Amino acid sequence: MMSLAPEFEAWTEAPAKGELRLIPIGGLGEFGMNALVVHSARSLFLVDCGQLFPSDDQPGIDSIVPDFAYLEPFADRLQAVLLTHGHEDHIGALPYFLRRWPVPVYGTAFTLGLLENKLREHDLDLSLLRPVRDYGRVKVGDGEIEAEWIPVTHSIPDACALVLHTPQGVLVHSGDFKLDPAPLDGRLTGMARLEELGDAGVRLLMADSTNVGRPGRSPSESVCREGIEAALEKTDGRLFVTTFSSNIHRLQMLVDLAWEFHRRVVVLGRSLDRNLQLARSLKLLELPDDILVDVKDAHLFDPGDLMVLCTGSQGEPMSGLARLLRREVKGLPMQPGDRLVVSARAIPGNEVSISRMLDTAERLGAETSTDGIGPVHASGHGSRDELADLIRAVRPDQMVPVHGTYRNLRAHGALAASLGWTPDRISLLDGGLCLRLFTDGRLDMPGTVPVGKCFVHEGVDHMVDARVVKDRLILQEDGVVFVTLLVDPQTGDLTADPSILSRGFVMLSDDETYAELLAGVARRAYEEAPKVIRKDPEALRDAVRLALRRIIRKTTQSRPLVIPVILDAPAG
Ligand SMILES: [Zn+2]
Ligand SMILES: [Zn+2]
Known part of the structure; x- marks a missing residue:
């Protein structure tokens, strides 16, 4: 913004x-x-x-x-x-x-x-x-x-x-x-x-x-019936449908169609379970008696007798559908003859995970469909x-x-x-x-x-600062470089060559020449720092960081997080 x-x-x-x-x-x-x-x-x-x-x-x-x-x-x-x-x-x-x-x-x-x-x-x-x-x-x-x-x-x-x-x-x-x-x-x-x-x-x-x-005009919600019906007609095995769990009207339509096609319904995913329950208690959803089958009992039914409603239309890794695709749901495999319908739009940014999810389903032998066989989603x-x-x-x-x-x-x-x-x-x-x-x-x-x-960041009981997010992004992209300088507290001289350590950074751990180059730059930045800066630990770290960042960018075109650590050398 x-x-x-x-x-x-x-x-x-x-x-x-x-x-x-x-x-x-x-x-x-x-x-x-x-x-x-x-x-x-x-x-x-x-x-x-x-x-x-x-x-x-x-x-x-x-x-x-x-x-x-x-x-x-x-x-x-x-x-x-x-x-x-x-x-x-x-x-x-x-x-x-x-x-x-x-x-x-x-x-x-x-x-x-x-x-x-x-x-x-x-x-x-x-x-x-x-x-x-x-x-x-x-x-x-x-x-x-x-x-x-x-x-x-x-x-x-x-x-x-x-x-x-x-x-x-x-x-x-x-x-x-x-x-x-x-x-x-x-x-x-x-x-x-x-x-x-x-x-x-x-x-x-x-x-x-x-x-x-x-x-x-946007199509009416009622048009989705057409696509789901087509999917049911074309599918001999299980019909898996993933949609937004708050779209109760879509879910009602799915359940009604399952009933018409003599299929029982398995619900997979916590938010779906919860929202269906809520909608029922508010009389916003009507379920035919006994239409729901517990996932534990799914194996008792012929594939052609089941419709499986699952969370995960955006490819969310913890969703019902993702667990199913990882074959973590016992008694409910996805296999040839089955079909997966994504009855939702891709929220911008989720296209890649959705495409990956469709690929996984096809690898398991299932057909997949979005809008190809008729409308299955309406905005x-x-x-x-x-x-x-x-x-x-x-x-x-x-x-x-x-x-x-x-x-x-x-x-x-x-x-x-x-x-x-x-x-x-x-x-x-x-x-x-x-x-x-x-x-x-x-x-x-x-x-x-x-x-x-x-x-x-759930579990962290305060808000995460935007700078933390930026640091995480840098770590993810270019890694981190630590440089440690040991200083004689009496003379202010370095007592050893600076040591360089990195994680996730392109530099190979055995590339000694490059490590030496960085150590040399850090040493020079330290030794050439004017007296006022030497006295100010914050400014001194900044000077070393800047010098290292410059040489790293020049030599590798990358911008890792650079963390200088300046320590007093132990006496003797
Ligand atoms: Zn809205
Ligand atoms: Zn909105």
Whole structure:
């Protein structure tokens, strides 16, 4: 997240009377970590509090959460978190956030159900959870602002758009949405209510930009039936299907099809198990009696009588599917005659692990299919025509694209422009950029507030600094070189040649000439250091490090981590 806007200098001062600040502290200019600060003289709350999944260039990191630095000066005034839906990029940072700010969290039943499981794992207070219904309204904080949840269709049950009735006007936040005309649960997007709000006047619309690059409309969730049906028809052995474990409607469709094709269902993977249970308890999922078969009993069934639902659509190494492919699941081999269907899109960055997973399945003799035999996945985000429909329904004074890369946000702004919105009615926000609305109708962008990413390495009970992640990356790429200098504490002279040790660095351990070259450079850097630097251990180490880095880069084009160790030689 890098913004070219100037710093909002007065950000540590509370908003004045009549001023409302909207600050995305994550989720703009990136996918994931959605969190929006809403701040006025009397109100302070968050809309969503998501995490970002780490990529290959963040080794050892389990999750990435927003830096909440903006909230610190107002720490005792925080009132609530309002949730649009239960995807990880909207709720994943809450365990870390609630530990610091144990405030009430409002959301629909499935959203809070998913969150409850997380809070349990983190030993957090479940009484903070406050369920709301579709079209339900809640007064936030001291009641100055009222929030309203409007149902939207998305790839998870109970997703909502959020309306904030504020003294500065009505603000609509779309959440993640599509306009599915035939959702499997019949719960349609509340367009009538959105239009009604539009008629009465909406000050600002923040809308999902994920699929702005796709023309037309996103296919309805119901089209996936076609591809799965085709897969069932073409498969004599077991049908393995991997999908996102929170996509309950997809899972319902899979179970229904299994039933129609006289197959029993095995569920493999912890989050799938848990989410199915949750959905059943909330009556969001109906399972025919006895359709589920415990994995321990899977060997009792003919391959053609089974459908296996598993986690791992992104190639995650600990998932049900990955264990299966490593043949760690007893009694449930993957073999010729079987088929693996990936009923999910590849989240950018996961393409390589997914391709590797498909290859492994084919090596075991199974057929694999993604969309080849018919659609087996439908996006949960609306395409251009749906985004245009929302803008036209709500007709906001101000259009603010959210949820997407900066390119997505700009394209979404351009879409609004093509519908007749003039440039002064489109605000392009970015991570940390503050948008202010005033009761007198004015609007401005005073600059950015501090934002950033915090790295979570589970088991380490504090956040991992960004520098640690950078060091890990260097270690992974180019290794590490240690140089040890022994110094006579009396004279300040070196008592021996510097010793060089390395790990993961290209230098071969038996390449003595190269080690000597480095030792010589370290010695010279030490001996030529001016007196003032010699007296300062930190500066001295820096001088040696710099000299070594320079010669290593020149001779090998690599940049390992260089760690000088300067020790007093033992007396005698
Ligand atoms: Zn979502
Ligand atoms: Zn999202």
